[in-house]
Amino acid sequence: MKLRITSYCIFISTFILRLQCADGQEDRLFYDAVRTEASGDLDQAIQLYLKASRHSHSANLNGNLANLYFKKEQYGHSILHFRKALLLKPGDTELSENLNFAYEMAKIAPPVQSFANTYFTANFLSFWIIICSVIFWTGLLMSIYLFFFKTSKKPFLYLTMCWGISCLVCYFAAHLSMQQQSRLFREVIVCLPTADNNYSDTIPLRRFAGESNSVNTKILPGQSLIIRLGNDGISKSYQIANGKTWYLANSSDGKKKGWIREDEFGWIIDPNS
């Protein structure tokens, strides 16, 4: 019995210590990165931020990383990390302005702000689900009450009609938000591979997966692409002999499409996390 209790205590304390170590690690890495950045070693600062981001995420970390990439004139990466930072802090005006400036420098038109883009985004999904749920249950309860406990059938009919319409509207809004959510999960930002310096200013989208295949179209770093889904409902990808994975993607407006290598883009939401 004593042995069992001791082993439990050891296990719990180890777990807590591990958590604390992990917590401390990303903070340490972040502060190291800030100090390194202050000393002027931008590349080292980027590496430290990236290392910290493997453990955990924060809006400030991604914002600082985006700033560094911007200073390095790697606008694709800069836009990617600004987008990540904005996912964590959607209302931050400074981040939004910086992102717009990054778009401008990358010579890419920023996404058009419309009513649908504002109120039916992935951020509003929870809101619409809650509204949908509240309307559904409230309406159902009231309909049942009117049906069983009131003699007049008119209010029941009117309420049921209103309830049905409201449910449809909310369902439609939630559906739109879910579509945006699904799109966001598959959205990637095109970035120039950092290891390769021989790259031109654009990224080719190929007709088939593989380096040797002809170019379908070219896109600028910083532009967003949507990874296509296969018939099985998962991202359409292909792994070639050298171990690199290729993904079939198209641009946000659907005009450009082709295969892109995994190191030529960055996921806004990492599918492995």
Place this chain on the structure above:
Amino acid sequence: MKKIFFYHFRLRIVRHCLTLLLLSLFSFNICYSQGQNLRVESSFQPPSITISNSSVYKVVIYGSQENPQGSRPQVSSLIISNSPQIFRSASFINGVPSVRLEMSFQIKPKKMGKHTIPSWPIKIGTNTLRVPSCTIDVLAPNQQDKIRQSAEEKQKSDLKEACFIKFTTPRSFLFEGETVSGLINLYIWDRLPVSRIERAPQKVGDAFSLTELGQPQEKRNQSRNNKAYTIFSWPIGLTAAIEGNHGISFNTSIRVRVKSRGNSSFGSPFFNDPFFGFGREESLKVTSDLQNITVKSLPVINRPKYFNGAIGSFSTKSIVDNDRVSLGDPVRLFFDIEGQGNFSAMPAPIFESNSDFKIGPPAFSFEGNELTKQQGKQRFEYILTPLNPGLLTIPVIPFSYFDPIQEKYFTSNSSEHPLRVDPGETWIDSTSGELAIEEKSNSIPTTDLFQTENEPGEWVQKTQKNILFDSSVFWVAQGIPFACVCGLIFYGRKRKRTGRDIFRQKQTALKKQMKEAIEYKDPTLFYRATRERIRLEIGTFYKYANPSSLSNNEIFTLLKSGSNDESLISQIQDILHISDSHEFAENEEESQSLDIQFKKINESLKKIR
């Protein structure tokens, strides 16, 4: 057989021959009588009438049926119709054929006394005859005429009270060119079945001009002369145009639905229940009383130089949109005239170019009552172009007007405005500057733009927040309303099965019936519903199998079986007794009002134990 046929044939021929003979004889007689003994007679029928009645002037031509030609004389004291009724006849008098032509003229006398239509010539074919003179005696009105006349006058006054126009102006005199605001009110009695107003009131009186009449304002249930009227009001701006004492009135016409004349018992088509399209529509002219307004001419003495015809009470103000401009740049000067007066007839104040400024014709704009244009603000916008550099002064705009209340001329001067006019600048090539700016913008110090955060902020494990569907809390929370729904359905079904719902439906229906009975003051229906309700509620309360079959005695037995007061039982007994009296004995006596009875029954039924 052959003989019978010939006999009938012969008979028919004889009958035809006789008919032809008679017709030829008749036509021969007519032809023969034409031109025989031509003579003319004239008479009044009746020859003597009272002044309110009418007579017929009859001219009879014997011996001809040809249309006569002639000119009937005019008599000043008689109104003679222009289109006579003509009647032709042919007859045998003592075996002698005779034809004649009668002309009947309707006569209406204008005054009492003996009136004679003198002899006048008439041409028949080639013959000229003289119609003899004829005299009618017009007597003083009798009692019946007086009654009819007074009835007509009463009808007219009634009609005038039913629909009339009132026109109000602020003053009884105006100055020539002055504009005042007025109001035309069309009063329509609520009981007069007016289908529409055919047109807006029209002015009668050339000495005044009127602004356009817009849509009227409608006021309902306005009391006047102990009658309820609907008033349609048109605000107007009235401008006096011609000097002198002039009358002005307004008239309009309305469309009124009236009953057919044949059914009218009083001779008046109005006020006789003209409902639901059985009548016809008639146009009714509505006229206002003539109102005399004196229009005075404007005094000549002390008339200012800049007086331009503005009459009213005004205040002026001038504003300049800029106090510093470059040479050649225009300046806008607004001159506002605010107050009451003849804005529609007011010309722009004279403001001419001088050596310092080139002044264009002003633009007008009016803010205020657009319909009457009598009260508001008139703005004149002048564009001034400075001609010289330096510190210039925009001169005052002189404006004179006549105040009709104080009967004096006034001059109002706007204030002077200083204006600094800079000399024109030399043209600079902007290309080099733009290039410099562009270069500057390209070399933005990015270190200044993107600030580094020193604190990491809140750490999260995932970039994207969890979807609500993946949250177990969300699904657990859904369980609560689901349980409520299930519970409610279960309880509702149970309730339906126990028959409480049917009881409540019946109870509601009976209560509704009782309320309706109270509304329509129907005691029989009320007490019938009461008895049914008492049976239902008491029967249901004591779980009696068939409450509608309960007799009064059974109800009392049930009540006694419970713990009810004697007073309550007696109260219900009384109610049932009254109900039975109403139902079977048709007892109409009503000790209490139904409303009180209803409350009493409700209270009694609540007390049942």
